[in-house]
Amino acid sequence: MNKILSSTLTAFIIALALACSKTESSVDEQDGLSAFSQDSLIKHIVKLSSDEFQGRRPFTIGETRTVEYLTQSLRNMGVEPGNGSEYFQKVPMVEITPTCDPAMLVNTGKGDFSLKNMEDYVIWTENTDSVISVEKSDVVFAGFGVVAPEYNWNDYQGIDVKGKVVLVMVNDPGFSTGDTTLFKGKEMTYYGRWTYKFEEAARQGAKGCLIVHNEKAASYPFSVVQNSWGKSQQHLDTRGSKEYRCPVEGWITEAAAKKLLNTISDGEALLVKANQKGFKPVALPAKVSTSMKVKAVFNESKNVIGKITGSKRPNEYIIYSAHWDHFGIGKPDAKGDSIYNGALDNASGTAAVLEIARAFKSLKNKPERSIVFLFVTAEEQGLLGSAYYAQHPVYPAHETVGNLNIDVINNFGRTKDISIAGEGQSELEDYLKKEVESKGRYIAPEAHPEAGHYFRSDHFSFAKAGIPALTTGSGIVEVAKGKEYGQKQQELYTEKFYHQTTDQYDAATWKLEGGLEDTILLFQIGKRLAFETTWPQWKEGSEFKALRKK
Structure with a gap:
């Protein structure tokens, strides 16, 4: 009787250990954090949004310089090419x-x-x-x-x-x-x-x-x-x-x-x-x-792709994405400036993904799943680069764990809150909630759910392919100055900078501590997923749940 109980107990403990290993691997919370640098983040933003890059419109010299910069940045970090021997995926387009x-x-x-x-x-x-x-x-x-x-x-x-x-x-x-x-x-x-x-x-x-x-x-x-x-x-x-x-x-x-x-x-x-x-x-x-x-006029643009191969499950992929493009050179403003530099939109998100790549390369414990860094073209033209990737994936959809997308980071200071575009879609939100609460912050309701922000950035292309995808929005409750200040900053951005020539880096007014904190949250989510065997699912009521089953 005792042998039976002992065997049963042993089997139960082994089963419990296996079950736990499927949901929670041992993750060093601090591993990789020291790699993040606000100075490095700023350096990338300043370079990508400089006049030299001419607003990063596809089919222009701005695209050529952007693709070269991203490719060289990944190569310098030791991130391997993400499409065979190439750092890019050709995207056939027409103007x-x-x-x-x-x-x-x-x-x-x-x-x-x-x-x-x-x-x-x-x-x-x-x-x-x-x-x-x-x-x-x-x-x-x-x-x-x-x-x-x-x-x-x-x-x-x-x-x-x-x-x-x-x-x-x-x-x-x-x-x-x-x-x-x-x-x-x-x-x-x-x-x-x-x-x-x-x-x-x-x-x-x-x-x-x-x-x-x-x-x-x-x-x-x-x-x-x-x-x-x-x-x-x-x-x-x-x-x-x-x-x-x-x-x-x-x-x-x-x-x-x-x-x-x-x-x-x-x-x-x-x-x-x-x-x-x-x-x-x-x-x-x-x-x-x-x-x-x-x-x-028919031409080709490029998605830029880098990869860190997983140590144990290399054929399971976590994809970070950001769009590198903006509007290029257009109608001059009142001051005669015609370059749409796109510093926040989306040099900031592109720079954030580069910082995440650098952090993953610095890990003492190498990720067990593969981490992909995808910089897509022509988001401003209708999510074209991500749509093409979703239709012609380098890494199969059924082997892709999830997508974490960054489109504009917070540049006005640290916030107590953070928002989710289209809250209630996938279990990736639960991972975010855990990270946010561990930092004494909270997830605030989306300010304008009627605007359909979940369908307006590159993560949506992954959602349409059935892949759980998450994008966050900046919080508004600034730690020192409160909610009213944060709201005014977001309103000011929409009125004075969004899709205008004035979207340029300003050392005197930009405060990227909050943006960097939000970036680290997404790094921690990916790191946790990289050491798990679980697959985040769509939540009940999501219009994309059936696509994942297919």
Whole structure:
């Protein structure tokens, strides 16, 4: 009896030890921390955002210098090439410049009118045909343009939109009503993101898709649309792909959309009805005509990749990512400066990943899993570099443990809090929470969940591939000056620096202690994962959970 009990107890202890080893390996919390240097972080930011790099736009000398700098930095650290013998992955792209008609003609049974290009609407194309046109195309108002079986929602039910132009609303059905039973209420799901609207319209066979702009629902004014689209844009080179995209994509102001809707009686009421379950799409008694000439230039950009091979499980990968690109040289500001240096966005995130790479190389206990450092191109053009990597992964998705992405770090001081974009998505958030709480800090709710920040940076490309992905946002409760100060700093950045020539490193005002602390948090998460055998999962309710199972 005692032998049986002894054997049972021994077996239990062994099983318990094995179970613990699967979730928690012995991790030296201090290992690697001494490698982090604020001076080194600043050095990288200053170099990458200098005028010498000309704003780091793909296809320019700025890209060449950036790729050389990143490659040499990784080589100097002893980080091995991440794509065979190369430090880069070629990303085939195309730069498309549309020259649009000055107006869109609208024919109705009660008279005709026209809408002005760049004033009432902004359109573009990813099609490389020399001329793109819509000639007296039918118009269908398709609510939010959403097909979501899990929410029992189909805005295209019962109507054929092939060859037609669809008019759809931005964001989710739950946003404007605040109804928490509709989708995720005010928190945007991917169904609310403008990229999804175009994707679904294409799946439905539409010839064109116009998104009705609303400043609150989109989280930015129409001026952002005017400044960002309708001009030269870069896209992935999809020649040879059978995937269909609407030849005409764009945004339309709410006022202009109402002119189209009012071609039927009480048409504006459809904007409200579209928020209700059971909404049916409506064919409008209007036909639209416009065209654009297209100039297409094909070229290649580069993702930069470095790797530290795992000592025990080299075929399991943890990927750190940041985008190296910005907008290059553009319209001069009031002072005549035309270089969009992108110091915070995203020289700071790029520099942070370089610091993490240096810390991993300094570890006394080498990581058991492989650590990948991925610097992607063309994020500012629509997450193109990360999208290409996700579609053509160097390391298979089913062998990738997770993605930790850095897009802009805190430059105004240490904070008590930190935020998560799209909180509630994956178990990587639990790892962050543990690290944050161990430092006496806390995770604050996302300030604007309706803005859909989870779908607006490179980690999203990994999420779409089923890989758990995490990106954090700067906290706002500054340790010494409080919440109001932190809020003002973030508002100041958005107003005065975001996507402007003024986004430059300023030694007199930048305080990177907080940014470095946040970077170390992400290093510690990756280090913990590097010594575990567990695989972080998507949480219940995440729209990406089913993709991981596949």
